[in-house]
Amino acid sequence: MSHLLKPHLGQPLPNVARAAGSWVWDAAGRRYLDGSSGAVVVSLGHAHPEVLRALHEQSRLVTYAVRAQFTSEPAERLADRLAELAPGDLDSVLLVNSGSEAVESAAKLALQHWSERGRPEKHRFVSRRASYHGTTLGALSLSGHPVRRRHFESLLHAFPAVPQPSRYRCESSAACPPCDLSCADAFDAAIRAVGADRVAGVIVEPVVGATGGAVVAPPGYHQRLREICDHHDALLIADEVMTGVGRCGSFLAMERWDTVPDLAVLGKGLGAGYVPVAAVLARRHVVEAIAAGSGLITGGHTYSANPLAAAVALAVVDITIRDRLPERARRLEPILGAALRDLMESHPHVGDVRGLGLLWGLELVADRSSRRSYPRERMVTERFLAACRANGLLLYPASDGHNDAVLIGPPLNVTDDELDLLVTRLDTSLSALEAELPASG
Numbered sequence: 001m002s003h004l005l006k007p008h009l010g011q012p013l014p015n016v017a018r019a020a021g022s023w024v025w026d027a028a029g030r031r032y033l034d035g036s037s038g039a040v041v042v043s044l045g046h047a048h049p050e051v052l053r054a055l056h057e058q059s060r061l062v063t064y065a066v067r068a069q070f071t072s073e074p075a076e077r078l079a080d081r082l083a084e085l086a087p088g089d090l091d092s093v094l095l096v097n098s099g100s101e102a103v104e105s106a107a108k109l110a111l112q113h114w115s116e117r118g119r120p121e122k123h124r125f126v127s128r129r130a131s132y133h134g135t136t137l138g139a140l141s142l143s144g145h146p147v148r149r150r151h152f153e154s155l156l157h158a159f160p161a162v163p164q165p166s167r168y169r170c171e172s173s174a175a176c177p178p179c180d181l182s183c184a185d186a187f188d189a190a191i192r193a194v195g196a197d198r199v200a201g202v203i204v205e206p207v208v209g210a211t212g213g214a215v216v217a218p219p220g221y222h223q224r225l226r227e228i229c230d231h232h233d234a235l236l237i238a239d240e241v242m243t244g245v246g247r248c249g250s251f252l253a254m255e256r257w258d259t260v261p262d263l264a265v266l267g268k269g270l271g272a273g274y275v276p277v278a279a280v281l282a283r284r285h286v287v288e289a290i291a292a293g294s295g296l297i298t299g300g301h302t303y304s305a306n307p308l309a310a311a312v313a314l315a316v317v318d319i320t321i322r323d324r325l326p327e328r329a330r331r332l333e334p335i336l337g338a339a340l341r342d343l344m345e346s347h348p349h350v351g352d353v354r355g356l357g358l359l360w361g362l363e364l365v366a367d368r369s370s371r372r373s374y375p376r377e378r379m380v381t382e383r384f385l386a387a388c389r390a391n392g393l394l395l396y397p398a399s400d401g402h403n404d405a406v407l408i409g410p411p412l413n414v415t416d417d418e419l420d421l422l423v424t425r426l427d428t429s430l431s432a433l434e435a436e437l438p439a440s441g
C-alpha cells in the first residue's frame with residue numbers, strides 16, 4: 001500500500017525514473033514523448049545541462065536566506081532581467097513559489113494598491129467563467145473550474161465572472177461570427193453591475209489553458225479589455241503562469257496584442273521544472289501607490305525569493321532568450337497548427353484546433369457539425385489521454401467541466417523530428433479513441 005496521496009485514490013500511476021530533453025522514462029523502461037512539457041512547465045526540456053550547472057553552482061554558495069534578512073545576487077539579477085524583458089513599466093518583481101501563490105499575491109497587491117490610495121472599497125475582482133488561476137482559496141475563487149471548486153464552494157468568494165472569449169463556443173453573441181467583441185464588453189457590463197467604485201481589477205489568462213484547451217481570444221479583445229479597465233479604473237491582471245516566458249511566441253503572451261497589464265503573473269515556465277518559483281510583475285504606478293503609503297509589501301512566503309530558485313530561474317530565462325525560443329515558438333506556430341488541422345480531415349472527433357506559439361488545444365466532440373460534446377460522464381478527455389499514453393505520448397487535460405479538450409505544449413526547444421513524431425502519435429491515438437467511441441456519440 002502506498003502512503004502517498006495521488007490525484008485519484010486507488011488509481012495507480014507509473015513511476016517516473018528519469019527524463020532528458022523531450023523524453024520521460026518510467027521505471028519499467030517505457031519511453032514517453034513529453035507533448036505537454038508536464039503541466040506546460042518544462043519549456044527547456046528535461047535535464048538541460050546549463051540549468052543543472054546553475055543549480056549546482058548556486059547550491060554550493062547559498063541555497064536559502066529569508067527575504068526579510070537578506071536579498072541575494074540571483075534574486076536581484078532575476079528581477080532586473082524580468083523587468084528588462086517585460087513590456088512597458090512592469091518593472092517591480094515579487095518572487096514566490098507557485099502559480100497559485102503568485103495569483104494571490106497579484107490580487108493582494110491590487111487590493112493593497114487601492115487601499116493605500118484611500119479606496120479600500122475597491123475590493124472585488126471580475127474573472128471568467130471557465131478559467132483556472134490556481135488551487136488556493138483566493139486563486140480558486142477567481143477560477144471557474146467546476147471539478148477543482150466542487151468541495152470548497154462554501155469558502156470561496158463569489159466574484160462575478162463573464163464568458164470565455166471562445167470563437168468556437170461563443171456565449172456572448174448569437175450573431176458570432178463575425179466577432180463584435182461582445183465577449184470583451186461583457187467585462188464592461190460586469191464592472192458596471194458591481195459598480196466600478198467597488199472593482200479592484202480584472203484577471204484573465206491571455207490564452208485559456210487548463211479549462212478549455214488553448215482558447216485564443218479574437219483580435220482586438222485584449223486591447224478592448226485594456227480600454228475597459230482604464231475607463232473603470234480597474235487593474236488588469238494577466239495570469240501568464242502558463243503563457244509567459246516565451247510559450248506563446250513573445251516573452252509575455254500579452255505582447256502579441258500590444259497590451260501591457262498592470263500586473264503580470266509568471267510561474268510554470270519560469271522554473272521550467274527545475275525549481276518551484278513564480279513571480280508577480282507590477283507596473284510602476286501600482287508600486288508607487290504602496291511606496292507613498294505604508295511602504296510595506298506584506299505577504300511573501302518562507303521560501304520567497306530564495307537564492308537557489310532565483311539562480312535557476314535566471315538561467316532558464318537567459319537560455320530562453322539566448323536561444324531565441326520565443327521566436328522559435330512563433331515560427332513553429334503555423335507549422336504545428338497546420339499539422340493539427342490536417343488531423344481533422346481523418347478524425348471526425350476533432351471539433352476544433354486552436355493555439356498560439358507552442359500552446360495548442362484539441363477539442364474532442366461527438367458530432368462535429370453540431371459541435372455537440374460527449375456527456376462528460378464518458379470521460380473522453382481521460383480516455384484520449386490514456387490512448388496517447390499507450391502510444392508513448394504525454395498530453396495534459398483541459399476539459400472545462402462540460403467539453404473535452406487536451407493541451408499540447410512540447411518544450412520550446414523540441415526538435416523538428418520530435419514535433420513530427422508528436423503529430424504521428426496523436427494521429428494513432430485519435431484512431432484508437434475512435435475505435436473505442438463511435439463518432440455518433
Ligand SMILES: Cc1ncc(COP(=O)(O)O)c(C=O)c1O
Pocket residue numbers: 039098099100101103132133134135205209210239240241242267268
Ligand atoms: C493560468 C494558471 N494560473 C495559475 C495556475 C496555478 O499554478 P500552480 O499550480 O503552480 O499553483 C495554473 C496551473 O495550472 C495556471 O494554468
